[in-house]
Amino acid sequence: MDKSPNFTPHEAIAQTEIAIDTFVTAKQKRLLTDSLYTSLHGQPFLIESNIGILHTQGQPLVAPDLMLSLDIGEDWWTHRHHPYSLWEFGKSPDLVMEIVSTTTGDELGAKLSVYERLRVSYYVLFDPERLLGGPRLRAFELRGKCYFEIAKFNELDKPIWLEQVGLGLMLWQGEFEDKDGLWLRWCDQQGNILPTGYELAQQELLDREEYEKRAERIESQLLQANQRTERAKKWAQRLGEQLRALGVDPDTV
Known part of the structure; x- marks a missing residue:
């Protein structure tokens, strides 16, 4: 792992092209973030959207749509003005996700290769509108030095179990923030959806x-x-x- 580069985090951020979310993509990220903070307990973790990952000296940031890092130290808040630099956090993220909103993101090319080199355990690609012409949901697991595709489908209520993070993902048709649509949800090993704070309050x-x-x-x-x-x-x-x-x-x- 490379040591801290010789430019500031703000300079590194300036080298990264800013991605603009659609309304649907922004809601999808909130859904995945909210439900995990509501439901996942017992271990420290960090899940955020559009957080830059600083990985290699002299290279620009890579900013996945969603990043999950498990078992990180409690002092991560001291780095709140910095991107996610691998030498400060001591590990690569455990999962990154890209949500396809255009046909120019190169999610199956350059981005996949970058996350593979970063040794991120799981790379999840969600293409709700099937803009890439393939399945809506694809998941890749790092085995050795390469990604292997472990799931791809369009079916509702069919979960993917990601053993190394102890979480599942599934497609779900329903209402979130008063909008009905096809959403990607976290689930447990039995396929039970992890609720958001609002859903949990409504159920209570x-x-x-x-x-x-x-x-x-x-x-x-x-x-x-x-x-x-x-x-x-x-x-x-x-x-x-x-x-x-x-x-x-x-x-x-």
Whole structure:
């Protein structure tokens, strides 16, 4: 791994062409980032979009649409004014993702080669509009020095399991931020989608409402049972009075 280059991070950033997101791409990145910060616990990690990776002395930054780095030190915030430089973080990212929005990104050429040289464990390519003419979702795993394609498909509800990061990815048709569309989602090994903070809050609200409805039903059932018990007592009392009027002791019947 190369040592820190002889130019400042700001100079390095200036060498990188700024990529402009579409509205859909920006939402997709928020969805993947939000759901992971909401759902992934128990290990330090960093997931961000459009963060420059500074990897080789004298070379410009490479800025994937999404970058995930696991098990990084808690002091990463001290580098908040810097890009993700490999010598400061001590490792390459574990996963990078490119979301295809034009046909000029060279995601299967130059970008794939760069991430391969960086030894990023997984390279994920999401092409929701199939602009490259292939499948919507493709995943590559680093084996030795080269990437091998481990998945490619257009199917909904079919997850990819990425063993080295302990996460899955799947295509999902649904609503995010009031917009219905085809989205890429994180999932667990059983294919259960990792929720966003909003989805988790909505589910908790529905669970609470269902609990309250169930409690109301139980209370209503108890009230009805008490009412039946009271009616039975009154009926037994009237029967006892009628028997006594006939000279019959109801306690001996």
